[in-house]
Structures are given as structure tokens and as C-alpha cells.
Amino acid sequence: MEKSALNINKGIEQPDVINNNSIQRFLQKKRQIMPVEYYIDGILNGNRTILSQAITLVESTNVEHQKIAQQIIEKCLPYAGNSIRVGITGVPGVGKSSFIETLGNFITQIGHKLAVLAIDPSSERSKGSILGDKTRMEVLSRNADAFIRPTPSTGSLGGVARKTRESMILCEAAGFNVIFIETVGVGQSETTVHSMVDFFLLLMLAGAGDELQGIKRGIMEMADSIVITKADGQNIEKANRAMAEYRNALHLFPPTDSGWIPKVSACSSLENTGIELIWQTIDSYFSHIKNNGFLFKKRNEQSKFWMYETINNKLYQDFYEDKIKKKRIKEMEELVLAGKMSSFQAAQKLFEDI
Amino acid sequence: MEKSALNINKGIEQPDVINNNSIQRFLQKKRQIMPVEYYIDGILNGNRTILSQAITLVESTNVEHQKIAQQIIEKCLPYAGNSIRVGITGVPGVGKSSFIETLGNFITQIGHKLAVLAIDPSSERSKGSILGDKTRMEVLSRNADAFIRPTPSTGSLGGVARKTRESMILCEAAGFNVIFIETVGVGQSETTVHSMVDFFLLLMLAGAGDELQGIKRGIMEMADSIVITKADGQNIEKANRAMAEYRNALHLFPPTDSGWIPKVSACSSLENTGIELIWQTIDSYFSHIKNNGFLFKKRNEQSKFWMYETINNKLYQDFYEDKIKKKRIKEMEELVLAGKMSSFQAAQKLFEDI
Numbered sequence: 001m002e003k004s005a006l007n008i009n010k011g012i013e014q015p016d017v018i019n020n021n022s023i024q025r026f027l028q029k030k031r032q033i034m035p036v037e038y039y040i041d042g043i044l045n046g047n048r049t050i051l052s053q054a055i056t057l058v059e060s061t062n063v064e065h066q067k068i069a070q071q072i073i074e075k076c077l078p079y080a081g082n083s084i085r086v087g088i089t090g091v092p093g094v095g096k097s098s099f100i101e102t103l104g105n106f107i108t109q110i111g112h113k114l115a116v117l118a119i120d121p122s123s124e125r126s127k128g129s130i131l132g133d134k135t136r137m138e139v140l141s142r143n144a145d146a147f148i149r150p151t152p153s154t155g156s157l158g159g160v161a162r163k164t165r166e167s168m169i170l171c172e173a174a175g176f177n178v179i180f181i182e183t184v185g186v187g188q189s190e191t192t193v194h195s196m197v198d199f200f201l202l203l204m205l206a207g208a209g210d211e212l213q214g215i216k217r218g219i220m221e222m223a224d225s226i227v228i229t230k231a232d233g234q235n236i237e238k239a240n241r242a243m244a245e246y247r248n249a250l251h252l253f254p255p256t257d258s259g260w261i262p263k264v265s266a267c268s269s270l271e272n273t274g275i276e277l278i279w280q281t282i283d284s285y286f287s288h289i290k291n292n293g294f295l296f297k298k299r300n301e302q303s304k305f306w307m308y309e310t311i312n313n314k315l316y317q318d319f320y321e322d323k324i325k326k327k328r329i330k331e332m333e334e335l336v337l338a339g340k341m342s343s344f345q346a347a348q349k350l351f352e353d354i
Numbered sequence: 355m356e357k358s359a360l361n362i363n364k365g366i367e368q369p370d371v372i373n374n375n376s377i378q379r380f381l382q383k384k385r386q387i388m389p390v391e392y393y394i395d396g397i398l399n400g401n402r403t404i405l406s407q408a409i410t411l412v413e414s415t416n417v418e419h420q421k422i423a424q425q426i427i428e429k430c431l432p433y434a435g436n437s438i439r440v441g442i443t444g445v446p447g448v449g450k451s452s453f454i455e456t457l458g459n460f461i462t463q464i465g466h467k468l469a470v471l472a473i474d475p476s477s478e479r480s481k482g483s484i485l486g487d488k489t490r491m492e493v494l495s496r497n498a499d500a501f502i503r504p505t506p507s508t509g510s511l512g513g514v515a516r517k518t519r520e521s522m523i524l525c526e527a528a529g530f531n532v533i534f535i536e537t538v539g540v541g542q543s544e545t546t547v548h549s550m551v552d553f554f555l556l557l558m559l560a561g562a563g564d565e566l567q568g569i570k571r572g573i574m575e576m577a578d579s580i581v582i583t584k585a586d587g588q589n590i591e592k593a594n595r596a597m598a599e600y601r602n603a604l605h606l607f608p609p610t611d612s613g614w615i616p617k618v619s620a621c622s623s624l625e626n627t628g629i630e631l632i633w634q635t636i637d638s639y640f641s642h643i644k645n646n647g648f649l650f651k652k653r654n655e656q657s658k659f660w661m662y663e664t665i666n667n668k669l670y671q672d673f674y675e676d677k678i679k680k681k682r683i684k685e686m687e688e689l690v691l692a693g694k695m696s697s698f699q700a701a702q703k704l705f706e707d708i
Contacts, residue, residue, distance in 0.1 A: 070699050070702065073698075074695065074696060074699055077695070078693065162698060165697075166696065166698060169696065216608060217575045217576070217607060217608045217609075217610060217611075218572055218575045218576070219608075220606075220607060220608070221571045221572045221574060221575050222571070222572070245602065248602055248603065249603035252599055253571060254570060254573070254574070255571075256571060257571075300691055303693075303697050304687060304691065304697075305697075306698065307686065307690050307697040307698075307700050307701050308701075309697075310697060310698050310700075310702070311683075311701045311704060311705075312666075312669075312670070314701065315666075316666070316669070319665070329665075332661065336661050337654055337658065339432065339435070339657075340431070341428065341431070342424070342427045342520065342523065343519075343660035343661040343664060344424070344516060344519075344520060344661075344664050345424050345427065345428055346661050346664075347661050347662075347664035347665045347668065348424065350665060351665075351668055
């Protein structure tokens, strides 16, 4: 990375106060925005406080903040993309926070820099999104090579996801070369996270009974790896059986677009076993898709996807958020539900009326 | 069904020529549209020729035809919905046409009336959509209780699907109480067909090797039933093994929204074995979702889905089909793919420019 290429220090009015904590306090007090270069400089130098500030701008709904945020993102783009992006999902109770804590500490120990983000909006947080509760990853949150960003607290899934994807770009520009994006595994967010990561990891409990009730159908087939958690003590035998079962099941699945055969393994965050193997799996997957060109193809598709997704969201908003239309749409919906009008007729009438 | 409730014969100008073949020829020659009542009368009386003519109007892109078609659909709606809607998918070579032929003939023998439709646009037909080649279902196509409608030959998947859903309403009003909707199993059409059927049946070949290459990931988890085809002769043992494997795999899947546990069975269209059991499965599924209220809930959701789907399609069309916008969108896409602009920035710029 040639950070000098941007000439980020040229002609910038440096703030008087250099101490980050003071700056942060100052910003919070005054709600003042610094010049774009301040953020870019900070991010490219790996300054975590300034990275946080920039992400706060990304997450803000304020128009001025958004304008600056978009400028920051654009300047960071040339430095982004150099990371392994991993989506991690699993139902509440599967031990996701312990898993991220253990795997996270392992990969920073072997020299990587890790950023942990989330895409579940706050409404779903109570269902088990770990990042609302940072304290559950005690060691990792104090790790100098790890950056944990709690879930944005407001907005729709689409909005939060968009912000997470933008934050990821900033994290990459700040030198984080592994990104974890965490979701809960019970809703739509898995499909969304799938559209922004390279590798999708599904955490599962041993035993195919009630514990699985929470996982939505369709998620299993998206997984590049299934990891059975809590494989320790009395659970080991159950975990081994579960691994064998999932391996059998997965070999019946159609092949993935990447040509990768999804792997099944088990681990214990408590006893710190199986963690290294999981990282090796992710690592060899990444080499695999880098070599066969799938990474390039997939990331391009994702970029396109998000451009069109953003356009479509804007089109929806303009249509559905309109007060008069809203009332009319509701009326039509009721006619459709009562079987008095076909779905298509209703849609057509809406456009004729408006 | 109280067909008299509509007073369909009141005040209708009956065409002079009553013979259906002559009418059809007459219509084809003159491209003349009959009064709405002619179609409704014909459909509610189960006249297959008039049903076909009405579907032709549904499929037409002509504005006048569409207007009449929508009127026909609206009048038919109160008589629709009384059928078991079954989606059938499987890759080319799985024996889909023979399966539909055999199962179709069985269910008409036990007193049902069957309509077979398809949603794959013609471009995908060569990949194995059976309905482009009606002659492959020789017996069924001569069956008086079966109505086979070839795939509409033009249009996008969304457009074709919409027309198929409307045609289904007409078929139901014409007294067909079982509807098969066929797709190829290699594309997006499975998700679409899933949004218009009650039961989703996946045909599979025994052996988890190359034969499966065609099935897209995610389809297996949508299936309410997996049927291994060609379970005859030397294949029987292989089919039995495949059944056991799929059963093991399916019990690992998260439960379905309907509370139904997907079933695995095998059949031979050649030897006419296993067919009755498949129908029993569909039948008991239908009782199950009727009793637990899922049928009502699902159909309501589907109606809503299609209303919004139609609105969104119209919004897309107005935006993306615009010539000036098209050029600008392409330019933005290229900037995004070159990593020179973020997806969101590009989308935003598009709206600013326009």
C-alpha cells in the first residue's frame, strides 16, 4: 500500500489538539466535523479513534455528515479490498461471541489485523447479536490488533447493511486485513451479509433437535463452512456425530459457484481446540478463490449488486414513503387479501390513480 | 362453486358461431376480441378452447388484450383458489416430462382435473423445459381431464411468472383442482415458482455425482418433497441408498414454516411405481396446511408479494428502460467495477444527475 500516493498531508489544516481522546470529546461536544483529509490521514495511518469517528459519520443520517462520509469512502476505496471478508452466523446460544473472541485472538496472534462488524439492526439485537454487548468479548476488545464496532442502533436492515459495507471499506483502508461480519442467523440478514463477504461460516450446535429451531431454511446451503461449537467435555461425542452427519448432508448438496466443497469441523472456545483448523480452512478457501478468479468475479458482482440495490431502495422509498400513496397502497392490499382484486390489477390501478 | 351467482348468461351477445374450432380460427384470422362475458362464460363452463383463448389474451402484450384479460381475471377470482398448487422442478435428464405424464394420468384417474403450466421463459426452454415439447407427454395431452399449456414464448422471467400466475387463476375458475407449475431447476425460476405454489417438489437422480451439477444451491431447502426418479431395474438399489441419504440430510435441515417435515421417496415412471405414494404425500401435506391455517397465511402472503412485486417491476422499468438513464447507469457501473467509485456514491450520483 503506497499511502504517500494520496499526498494526504499536503495543505491540510491540522487541528491544534493532537491528542485523540481530547479530539473525540471536542467533536462530541461541538458536533463539529473535521476536514476530509483529517479522517483520511487518520484512517490510512491506522488510527482507530479517527476510524471510529469516520464510521460514526457513515452511520449518521445527517446530510452534511453523509456528504463528508462519501468523500472519505471515495478516497479510501483505492486502499480497500485487501482483506478476507468473513460472514459469521449462528443462532443465539450457539456461542458466537466466544467463538469470535477465540478465533479473533488466534488470528491476531499470527499477525493479522481484525475488524469485527455487524449488520443486524438493533431491533434484532436482543435476539442475540453479540456486538450490542461488547463486554462479552473482553479479551478481543482490549486487543490492539482488533477493532470491534458495535451494531448501528437504528435503521432498516438494508440501511444498516449499506453502512456496514461502507465501514468495511474504511477498516480495510485502515489496514485491517481480516473482516468479520456477524449476523444472528434467524432472519433476512444472512442473505444480505452473503452479498458482502467472501466466506460464509455457519455455527451450529451438536444435536439436530430443538436447538436448531432458530436457523432459517436456506442458510445451510449458503455456508462455505459449518462449525459445530462447544465440542468439549461430554459434548465431544455428540459433536463428532454431528460432524459426520453434516458431512454426509453437504456432499448431497449441489456444488458451490466457487468450486469449493464446504467443510465441516468442530471447535471449543472453552478449551481453545479446533480454532487453528478453522482459520486454515478460511485461508485455503481464500487462496482457492483467488487462484481460480472467483474472488475477483464475486467482488465485482457484489459491487454491482450494491449499486443496483441502492438505486432500487431509493426508488422504493420515493414511492412507498409518500403519504397519499401509502394510504392507497394499503387500500389496494386489503382488496387483494379479500380476494376482490388480483395482485396485478391492484398494482396497475395504483399507477393509474397516481 | 356457485357459478350462477355471477349471472354470466344475462344479457350476453352470444357469437353466432358456437363451434369452438371455427371460433378459434375466426379469432386467429381477424385477431378479434370477443366480449368479456364470452370468456367468463366459457371458462366457468370448463370450455378448454375458450380457456386457451383467454390465456392467450393474458400472455399478449397488446394493451387492448391486457385490458380484457384483467377484466376476465377479476371476474374469475371469486371462483379461483380451490386447487392444490404444486411446483415441480428438476434438471434436464431427471425425467420430468415422464414424471408429470405418469403422475398426471394417475390423479385424473382418481377424479381430479389437472392443469399443467410452466414459468421458464423460452430462452431457457432448450435447457429442458418440457412444455415447449408437448409431444413428450403424449398420453396426458390427450387426457380429457388434463390441460397442458406450453410456456409463453417471450418475456422476462418476472413477466412470464406473472402471466403464469394469472393463467393459474383462470384454470382454477375453469374447474381444474390440481395445478402443476413446472420449472427447470437451474435458475432463478424456482424462487419465483415457490412464491405461487403450495407444495414444492424436487426431482432428483440417484447418485450424488455429476448428475447433480445442474441443480442450484438453495433449491433443496425449499423442497417439501424430494423424489428420486428412475428407480427401476439396476437403479433400484442406488435409489434406495439415495433415499436414505436424503432422509438423513433433510432431518438436519431447519424445520419448515409450515411445520411439515419434507418427505423423500422414489418412483419409476417406466414401471409406474411409487406414483400413488407421491400423490398421497401431496394430499396429506395439503390437509396438514389447511388444518393448521398455513395455507390461508401462505396464499395471503403470496398475493401481497405479487402485488408489491408488480409495483416494483413497474418502478424498475420506468427507471432502467429510460434511454438517457441507461447510458448513465452503464457509465456508473463501470466506475464501480473499476473501483473508482463506491456502489453507494454511484447510485447517489445517478439520482443527482437525473
